[in-house]
Amino acid sequence: xxxxxxxxxxxxxxxxxxxxxxxxxxxxxxxxxxxxxxxxxxxxxxxxxxxxxxxxxxxxxxxxxxxxxxxxxxxxxxxxxxxxxxxxxxxxxxxxxxxxxxxxxxxxxxxxxxxxxxxxxxxxxxxxxxxxxxxxxxxxxxxxxxxxxxxxxxxxxxxxxxxxxxxxxxxxxxxxxxxxxxxx
Amino acid sequence: xxxxxxxxxxxxxxxxxxxxxxxxxxxxxxxxxxxxxxxxxxxxxxxxxxxxxxxxxxxxxxxxxxxxxxxxxxxxxxxxxxxxxxxxxxxxxxxxxxxxxxxxxxxxxxxxxxxxxxxxxxxxxxxxxxxxxxxxxxxxxxxxxxxxxxxxxxxxxxxxxxxxxxxxxxxxxxxxxxxxxxxxxxxxxxxxxxxxxxxxxxxxxxxxxxxxxxxxxxxxxxxxxxxxxxxxxxxxxxxxxxxxxxxxxxxxxxxxxxxxxxxxxxxxxxxxxxxxxxxxxxxxxxxxxxxxxxxxxxxxxxxxxxxxxxxxxxxxxxxxxxxxxxxxxxxxxxxxxxxxxxxxxxxxxxxxxxxxxxxxxxxxxxxxxxxxxxxxxxxxxxxxxxxxxxxxxxxxxxxxxxxxxxxxxxxxxxxxxxxxxxxxxxxxxxxxxxxxxxxxxxxxxxxxxxxxxxxxxxxxxxxxxxxxxxxxxxxxxxxxxxxxxxxxxxxxxxxxxxxxxxxxxxxxxxxxxxxxxxxxxxxxxxxxxxxxxxxxxxxxxxxxxxxxxxxxxxxxxxxxxxxxxx
Numbered sequence: 001x002x003x004x005x006x007x008x009x010x011x012x013x014x015x016x017x018x019x020x021x022x023x024x025x026x027x028x029x030x031x032x033x034x035x036x037x038x039x040x041x042x043x044x045x046x047x048x049x050x051x052x053x054x055x056x057x058x059x060x061x062x063x064x065x066x067x068x069x070x071x072x073x074x075x076x077x078x079x080x081x082x083x084x085x086x087x088x089x090x091x092x093x094x095x096x097x098x099x100x101x102x103x104x105x106x107x108x109x110x111x112x113x114x115x116x117x118x119x120x121x122x123x124x125x126x127x128x129x130x131x132x133x134x135x136x137x138x139x140x141x142x143x144x145x146x147x148x149x150x151x152x153x154x155x156x157x158x159x160x161x162x163x164x165x166x167x168x169x170x171x172x173x174x175x176x177x178x179x180x181x182x183x184x
Numbered sequence: 185x186x187x188x189x190x191x192x193x194x195x196x197x198x199x200x201x202x203x204x205x206x207x208x209x210x211x212x213x214x215x216x217x218x219x220x221x222x223x224x225x226x227x228x229x230x231x232x233x234x235x236x237x238x239x240x241x242x243x244x245x246x247x248x249x250x251x252x253x254x255x256x257x258x259x260x261x262x263x264x265x266x267x268x269x270x271x272x273x274x275x276x277x278x279x280x281x282x283x284x285x286x287x288x289x290x291x292x293x294x295x296x297x298x299x300x301x302x303x304x305x306x307x308x309x310x311x312x313x314x315x316x317x318x319x320x321x322x323x324x325x326x327x328x329x330x331x332x333x334x335x336x337x338x339x340x341x342x343x344x345x346x347x348x349x350x351x352x353x354x355x356x357x358x359x360x361x362x363x364x365x366x367x368x369x370x371x372x373x374x375x376x377x378x379x380x381x382x383x384x385x386x387x388x389x390x391x392x393x394x395x396x397x398x399x400x401x402x403x404x405x406x407x408x409x410x411x412x413x414x415x416x417x418x419x420x421x422x423x424x425x426x427x428x429x430x431x432x433x434x435x436x437x438x439x440x441x442x443x444x445x446x447x448x449x450x451x452x453x454x455x456x457x458x459x460x461x462x463x464x465x466x467x468x469x470x471x472x473x474x475x476x477x478x479x480x481x482x483x484x485x486x487x488x489x490x491x492x493x494x495x496x497x498x499x500x501x502x503x504x505x506x507x508x509x510x511x512x513x514x515x516x517x518x519x520x521x522x523x524x525x526x527x528x529x530x531x532x533x534x535x536x537x538x539x540x541x542x543x544x545x546x547x548x549x550x551x552x553x554x555x556x557x558x559x560x561x562x563x564x565x566x567x568x569x570x571x572x573x574x575x576x577x578x579x580x581x582x583x584x585x586x587x588x589x590x591x592x593x594x595x596x597x598x599x600x601x602x603x604x605x606x607x608x609x610x611x612x613x614x615x616x617x618x619x620x621x622x623x624x625x626x627x628x629x630x631x632x633x634x635x636x637x638x639x640x641x642x643x644x645x646x647x648x649x650x651x652x653x654x655x656x657x658x659x660x661x662x663x664x665x666x667x668x669x670x671x672x673x674x675x676x677x678x679x680x681x682x683x684x685x686x687x688x689x690x691x692x693x694x695x696x697x698x699x700x701x702x703x704x705x706x707x708x709x710x711x712x713x714x715x716x717x718x719x720x721x722x723x724x725x726x727x728x729x730x731x732x733x734x735x736x737x738x739x740x741x742x743x744x745x746x747x748x749x750x
Contacts, residue, residue, distance in 0.1 A: 035348040105351040
């Protein structure tokens with residue numbers, strides 16, 4: 001169990017809770033239930049939680065998988081800096097957000113689910129995890145063949161001139177050894 | 185088209201039947217609660233939200249019954265074994281058990297949402313009726329008390345609680361309400377930890393949280409208790425609602441309208457789920473018994489690139505080609521079972537698996553094995569299986585094209601060995617005369633053991649003069665500059681520089697058109713079976729090529745693509 005990043009599961013749970021809060025809120029407002037004002041708040045809170053949780057964090061170890069179209073959300077969430085990076089902040093934020101949901105039945109489920117997500121985020125924060133944005137990597141274009149900016153300063157090492165002269169009398173003993181057999 | 189029917193027909197039929205049953209249950213129960221007379225007064229208070237709550241409840245009963253069945257893998261194997269008569273297509277459906285489990289789970293989630301929303305509406309409207317917000321009939325109905333002469337209709341009995349909190353109060357003070365909240369919470373936790381991303385990255389979170397299903401089923405069975413859904417009972421003299429609905433002030437005082445009585449029905453869900461629950465308990469018992477059976481190690485080999493080969497023997501263990509087993513090592517983790525495809529042939533007197541380093545559990549296992557002294561027995565190991573439909577179709581074709589991509593070559597180790605054994609003893613079940621084997625991988629790292637196997641087979645075939653029985657091609661799709669340099673330098677050697685095999689390694693992906701052309705040219709009159717163990721994209725490509733290169737003329741080459749599930 002050592003490699004688990006609790007924040008990943010907390011994120012899924014929080015996203016689900018946001019949707020449940022949203023749905024419960026819509027039902028209560030549309031049905032004009034008693035206390036629908038709390039439900040209206042739940043719609044706003046649910047939508048906010050969904051937007052905050054949609055961009056998945058980069059994993060500390062392993063390949064990260066983005067959610068479809070999360071890049072714009074990543075940029076928005078990233079701009080809040082330490083507020084969104086730190087999971088303690090998120091844990092307390094979710095705990096605070098979920099409380100008003102408990103006052104109307106329609107949003108109680110969303111409230112409890114968000115509370116659970118807050119607890120898992122707390123566990124993640126205690127283990128030192130934090131939110132990292134997934135940004136596209138700039139691929140380095142490497143020149144094939146290397147750079148031509150620095151030509152070699154010295155000629156390649158060669159055997160002394162006496163040996164380099166072609167010895168017609170002793171072709172076998174000549175200095176060069178053709179790697180690929182030469183045929184006429 | 186014919187190929188589609190063979191490959192997908194039975195699955196589609198099963199799905200259509202399942203969907204039809206769902207729709208039937210939904211509509212049937214919807215109309216019971218929407219049209220039946222005994223619910224007239226209940227409907228007066230709740231409107232169609234009553235039917236919208238009860239119809240998904242019926243669908244939920246059906247699906248909760250089904251969801252436990254596909255995960256009873258031992259019982260499925262028993263089932264599969266007894267199906268020997270009914271053809272492979274039937275048995276192959278059992279391989280799609282996990283897909284079916286997920287489909288049923290999605291249905292349960294959807295129906296829970298509908299059921300929940302309908303009940304939210306119901307509670308709000310019961311509350312309003314109780315507080316006299318609606319018409320006189322509603323108020324009269326809600327005022328009916330639970331005494332000897334009347335029995336209540338509206339489950340909200342108390343009016344002294346705060347009006348906004350009454351629904352919440354009822355939920356948390358009734359059996360149906362509390363169990364409903366608990367099991368919905370369990371369901372949500374199960375679903376969020378079962379998302380593919382979490383499953384693939386943090387399997388333990390998925391596996392342990394999934395056991396909340398015990399809480400789910402326990403709560404589900406008692407959820408219907410409490411007689412909350414109430415219908416009108418027959419009184420003596422009878423209370424006719426058409427006559428009496430507008431005369432609620434006179435109920436009990438005029439002979440034709442006695443005070444109506446209401447009652448609820450007993451919980452019914454347990455009728456649906458008790459069978460599968462018992463089967464599942466049997467399944468876990470069976471897994472435990474298998475786990476207790478003794479497993480002996482024949483050989484333990486460490487291959488290069490941290491691949492561990494375990495050769496084991498177990499009493500009464502019989503396998504077929506392409507099957508897989510689950511391993512559990514209590515020294516590493518008491519509760520984790522991990523699946524591995526077997527790499528040995530059924531003709532051998534042991535069974536083997538090749539385990540790559542791919543996570544916590546495998547790393548620890550390799551570690552333990554490396555520290556063992558020579559010739560010692562390994563740690564206690566529980567083996568469950570074998571599972572999976574055997575890939576026996578491979579033996580039926582005169583010419584076979586086997587394509588393995590990446591880790592997908594593992595079942596082919598078993599298949600190739602089995603084919604060779606069958607060939608040596610001239611097993612009549614083997615109709616194969618020629619095999620074309622295509623091995624695609626990014627790099628041979630972690631697959632050197634397979635290259636060794638091919639080398640051994642190659643030598644044996646040469647020794648028997650059967651050099652062209654097996655033609656294999658290796659495609660390295662992850663090559664770079666250093667590979668090229670290496671190849672150029674060793675160009676002249678007899679054996680391949682990467683694998684040491686006689687066949688040279690190709691670089692990049694295969695050109696399937698060329699390959700199919702070659703197979704067709706060399707086998708002008710045969711039926712060729714194509715088998716793939718690899719990514720779905722490749723399956724589509726191969727399927728198209730099979731269709732393209734098959735000849736309409738029955739005397740010429742025909743390609744059949746077999747969608748195998750390894």
